[in-house]
Amino acid sequence: MDYPVFAVTVDLVVLTVRDGGLHVLLVRRGLEPHLDRWALPGGFVHADEELAAAARRELAEETGLAEPGGHLEQLASYGAPDRDPRGRVVTIAYLALVPDLPIPTAGTDAAEAEWRPVGALGLAFDHDRILADGVERARSKLEYTPLAAAFCPPEFTIAALRQVYEAVWGESLDPRNFHRKATTTPGFVSPTGGTTEGEPGRPAQLFRRGDATLLNPPILRRAHGA
Amino acid sequence: MDYPVFAVTVDLVVLTVRDGGLHVLLVRRGLEPHLDRWALPGGFVHADEELAAAARRELAEETGLAEPGGHLEQLASYGAPDRDPRGRVVTIAYLALVPDLPIPTAGTDAAEAEWRPVGALGLAFDHDRILADGVERARSKLEYTPLAAAFCPPEFTIAALRQVYEAVWGESLDPRNFHRKATTTPGFVSPTGGTTEGEPGRPAQLFRRGDATLLNPPILRRAHGA
DNA sequence: AGCGGTTATCGTCAGTATGACGTGAAATGG
DNA sequence: CCATTTCACGTCATACTGACGATAACCGCT
Numbered sequence: 196m197d198y199p200v201f202a203v204t205v206d207l208v209v210l211t212v213r214d215g216g217l218h219v220l221l222v223r224r225g226l227e228p229h230l231d232r233w234a235l236p237g238g239f240v241h242a243d244e245e246l247a248a249a250a251r252r253e254l255a256e257e258t259g260l261a262e263p264g265g266h267l268e269q270l271a272s273y274g275a276p277d278r279d280p281r282g283r284v285v286t287i288a289y290l291a292l293v294p295d296l297p298i299p300t301a302g303t304d305a306a307e308a309e310w311r312p313v314g315a316l317g318l319a320f321d322h323d324r325i326l327a328d329g330v331e332r333a334r335s336k337l338e339y340t341p342l343a344a345a346f347c348p349p350e351f352t353i354a355a356l357r358q359v360y361e362a363v364w365g366e367s368l369d370p371r372n373f374h375r376k377a378t379t380t381p382g383f384v385s386p387t388g389g390t391t392e393g394e395p396g397r398p399a400q401l402f403r404r405g406d407a408t409l410l411n412p413p414i415l416r417r418a419h420g421a
Numbered sequence: 422m423d424y425p426v427f428a429v430t431v432d433l434v435v436l437t438v439r440d441g442g443l444h445v446l447l448v449r450r451g452l453e454p455h456l457d458r459w460a461l462p463g464g465f466v467h468a469d470e471e472l473a474a475a476a477r478r479e480l481a482e483e484t485g486l487a488e489p490g491g492h493l494e495q496l497a498s499y500g501a502p503d504r505d506p507r508g509r510v511v512t513i514a515y516l517a518l519v520p521d522l523p524i525p526t527a528g529t530d531a532a533e534a535e536w537r538p539v540g541a542l543g544l545a546f547d548h549d550r551i552l553a554d555g556v557e558r559a560r561s562k563l564e565y566t567p568l569a570a571a572f573c574p575p576e577f578t579i580a581a582l583r584q585v586y587e588a589v590w591g592e593s594l595d596p597r598n599f600h601r602k603a604t605t606t607p608g609f610v611s612p613t614g615g616t617t618e619g620e621p622g623r624p625a626q627l628f629r630r631g632d633a634t635l636l637n638p639p640i641l642r643r644a645h646g647a
Numbered sequence: 648a649g650c651g652g653t654t655a656t657c658g659t660c661a662g663t664a665t666g667a668c669g670t671g672a673a674a675t676g677g
Numbered sequence: 678c679c680a681t682t683t684c685a686c687g688t689c690a691t692a693c694t695g696a697c698g699a700t701a702a703c704c705g706c707t
Binding site for chain 1: 663664665666667668669672673674675676
């Protein structure tokens with residue numbers, strides 16, 4: 196039996212929350228095809244490498260960080276026959292949610308790297324579609340899982356957590372109701388005992404991630420049709 | 422630049438509901454490796470073929486049906502370096518939810534095909550893991566989407582729909598509360614006007630799928646830890 | 648026809664979750 | 678010291694859910 200040969204890449208949708216908005220990590224391509232265009236970070240999977248390991252490796256190479264308390268999961272695979280002019284390339288996209296990082300350092304095959312607000316960006320390949328899928332995945336995961344905390348540093352306030360929801364969903368939430376929901380949902384967050392200092396207003400309690408993997412009951416956004 | 426070469430396959434987790442239980446379509450392998458062992462149906466992606474098209478083709482080949490009103494979606498990709506002794510093979514798994522079909526016909530490279538209750542089956546390759554992921558995906562999709570109807574014929578009763586939930590979740594639901602929920606959730610089901618005939622008990626109204634793609638509010642199962 | 652069994656459908660009611668919003672607490676910066 | 682800011686907690690009406698009673702409309706049997 197014989198069969199067609201493929202190249203396999205991983206691409207990363209790395210999301211973070213900066214100044215109240217959802218941002219994605221992009222790199223400017225330093226190689227053909229799509230030279231100089233913006234794209235998601237990614238690269239070829241090595242000959243004897245796990246897919247998830249390849250994703251972690253690319254993440255570390257592009258950001259200079261080895262998983263800073265964030266979250267990494269497989270998103271989906273894309274393999275349209277004409278998606279890459281070099282030949283038949285299937286890419287496994289991964290979704291990473293990370294705290295706001297100092298600034299990404301340019302990697303090996305990327306001339307530059309930077310955070311860009313998500314939206315209609317004209318990215319290389321089919322990366323606009325992959326990004327849209329990643330954003331939608333993040334939006335719905337916030338409803339049913341405690342993953343919002345992956346966008347926060349190890350210790351955070353309820354207000355910071357709420358701002359994550361507001362940035363990712365693009366809607367504002369009532370601070371008092373959100374506080375009640377976050378603190379009473381079992382396993383979502385647990386208090387560290389510390390408080391903020393030096394901020395304007397009353398000091399806020401600090402929390403860390405709880406041990407739940409699923410929020411029950413979930414935190415539902417308003418009807419988001421289709 | 423050079424890069425490693427891969428083979429790419431699609432594997433299918435085809436689920437249906439039969440006599441009150443969730444069943445998966447398995448084939449007995451007619452080729453090495455894992456000759457004669459049970460496995461998920463699947464095969465190599467052709468040189469110029471979309472991934473989803475390959476999944477549909479394999480589904481048609483294995484079951485003799487071209488999407489009988491069911492549902493097909495990408496599940497996840499699996500690419501451990503040693504998952505296939507023939508070499509580096511990445512598989513894109515697809516999840517199909519279909520109505521109870523007469524009986525699958527054996528395909529080209531499968532000696533036999535049959536429905537088996539899901540559970541701890543000792544499948545070839547990493548197919549136990551893929552199956553488990555598919556079942557979990559189906560369980561959670563029933564909560565937030567109207568996909569339960571994909572397991573039913575075009576017209577069905579509320580009781581049939583409830584039995585889908587009971588089979589997939591493995592728990593029993595109150596018929597009266599489920600009836601209220603299914604009929605009042607906007608876009609879930611719409612009445613055809615017809616009723617069942619010849620069945621024991623009071624005749625039931627017939628429904629077809631509504632036009633919603635998301636259930637709001639969702640139908641949540643009881644706390645399913647982890 | 649009449650009757651018991653079966654299933655569908657509708658209704659009630661208490662407990663819980665949610666959204667809207669009022670109010671005091673505890674800090675900061677003039 | 679006072680105005681401002683943000684946190685934290687409380688109240689209340691409404692909606693949703695789960696438990697379960699009651700009735701409707703068919704079956705098969707005698």
